[in-house]
Amino acid sequence: MPQPPSERYEDDLEDVPAPGPVHYAEQSLLGALLLEPHRLSDISDLESGHFSNHAHGALWQAMRDVPAPEPDAHRSSPAWLNAVLDAARPLAPGLTASYLHALIQVCPWPEHAPAYGRMVRADHARRTVLVHAERLVQTATDTALPNRVATILNRADTLARFLDTLAGRFASHPGSLPRTVVPAPRPEHPDAEAVEEEQHLLAAATAHPADLDTMRWLQPGDFTLPLHAAVWQSLNALVRNGDPVDAVTLLWEAQHRGLLDDGLDPQDLIALVTSPAGGSPAHWGERVLQRALLDRAAEVGTRIAAYARDPANTPHQLITGSRRALADLAALRTRWTHSSSPPPGPRAPRAPAVSRAGPPPRTTAPTTRALH
Known part of the structure; x- marks a missing residue:
């Protein structure tokens, strides 16, 4: 017998995950600024793309674009709220006046707006590190991608630069290492x-x-x-x-x-x-080292992704753990650079059959017993 629509909807709602803490931080920040727009000047280094909710980001951008009113005029007139709503709707048509009033109701502490802004920036940093780490893993494991090593090193450099930027925005503190349990890095059966x-x-x-x-x-x-x-x-x-x-x-x-x-x-x-x-x-040897570099990049990306997925890690813990993981990749990267550089001084000539360019075409694979 078909399930009644009301029961289907209830089941669907049960499957929707509860919003995380950053959702409430975003609501509280926006509510504080809608209530007291003069506090916008207290929030720095925050962009619309930092919000996890698209509508929240559009509302933030509208508040930055519409000139803030005088406090006395704002208390006596909703003109600024209406102007902000009109500016945000082209990017977020679902926004309503009632939602803006709901945001104001959920924030009874407008003076805490800077703290809410730091929470929004911290969660955006965590999500961005996760994206970088997942791209690193994807590149390392995509066998169809040409020139994977160069792409991996570029992605690692991009992530390192982003971590440097984050380090200047979040203060250090004791207990800087993540406690996240990282999954096993290598498969049981070698390729x-x-x-x-x-x-x-x-x-x-x-x-x-x-x-x-x-x-x-x-x-x-x-x-x-x-x-x-x-x-x-x-x-x-x-x-x-x-x-x-x-x-x-x-x-x-x-x-x-x-x-x-x-x-x-x-x-x-x-x-x-x-x-x-x-x-x-x-x-x-270069083939073996290249494969080791690809494996190490996948391990490092997996480790950083695990740190970023763990909401218990503070931004400083995430930065420190990610930098240490990248240092493991950098050590192997240095050896890879040495391997692919021309050897110092002249080398003795050797027969064409052992050219460094690679082996001649092989018709049969070597067989070795009991070594796997």
């Missing part, structure tokens, strides 16, 4: 392409260990698999010690580092570093 690129890097590095001296910009934390990171550390240890590098010496170093204690078959490790891999270590 198959990322794993394959790391395998190519380890094989190329074993074949051309001299290149590792110029690849200090790549760190173990850039790898998706802990095993690959440990093998990379083993290769670098052999190079630093001046030891010969091949599959057998690497296996010996891996044994000393405990890599075989977890059931890793020596034959699997040998197969990993001896599988055919065109391209130089620097080429595959």
Whole structure:
């Protein structure tokens, strides 16, 4: 049997979320200024776009555009209220005179208008940081977007500049770090392409260990698999010690580092570093580092978004936490810049098969047992 319209409407109303505190701050601010327009001069750095409610923003802009009346004239005549309403209606047709009077009724403390204005600015800052963070995550995870790294770095710079602006508007205070619980950053199962690129890097590095001296910009934390990171550390240890590098010496170093204690078959490790891999270590290292940069950007964006969604964070906590998150991205960004810069001094020529530009076309994928 169809549900009566009245019951359907009641159900719909139950689903509407209750307005947040900023809604009441906006109402109180506007009510205070409608009641005592001379207090408009006490509100600074507030724009119509800072309001979460479009009609409230249109009303604020109208109050700024219509000259404020003298206090005595305002108490005896609604002329200014009518002029403000007429100025706001083209942008917010739903505004009515009764709503303006309702706003005046909800604000019995007009002298608190500056505090309400700060609340409106703070909530706008939180919403804007959230938009920047979500764009950062979207860019980092959009595989169809060309030149993602450059776009990510531009978005990170834009967010950093906005945080600098906010820092000058909101005072610092004790307890500046957010307490927000951030979701787990990485998926449980690494991307198959990322794993394959790391395998190519380890094989190329074993074949051309001299290149590792110029690849200090790549760190173990850039790898998706802990095993690959440990093998990379083993290769670098052999190079630093001046030891010969091949599959057998690497296996010996891996044994000393405990890599075989977890059931890793020596034959699997040998197969990993001896599988055919065109391209130089620097080429595959850049691919690994680029993927790490994209992952880090997604993690940082997710962390900042979590801070911004948590209304318990003050503006100063949001600014501090977001800056620290961006610093984590900046550290990796510096290494990325070093990796993509020309190496200092002349380099020894190498065969075309290991050109840094990338590997030749491959017909079959390398196979490695039990390394995933």
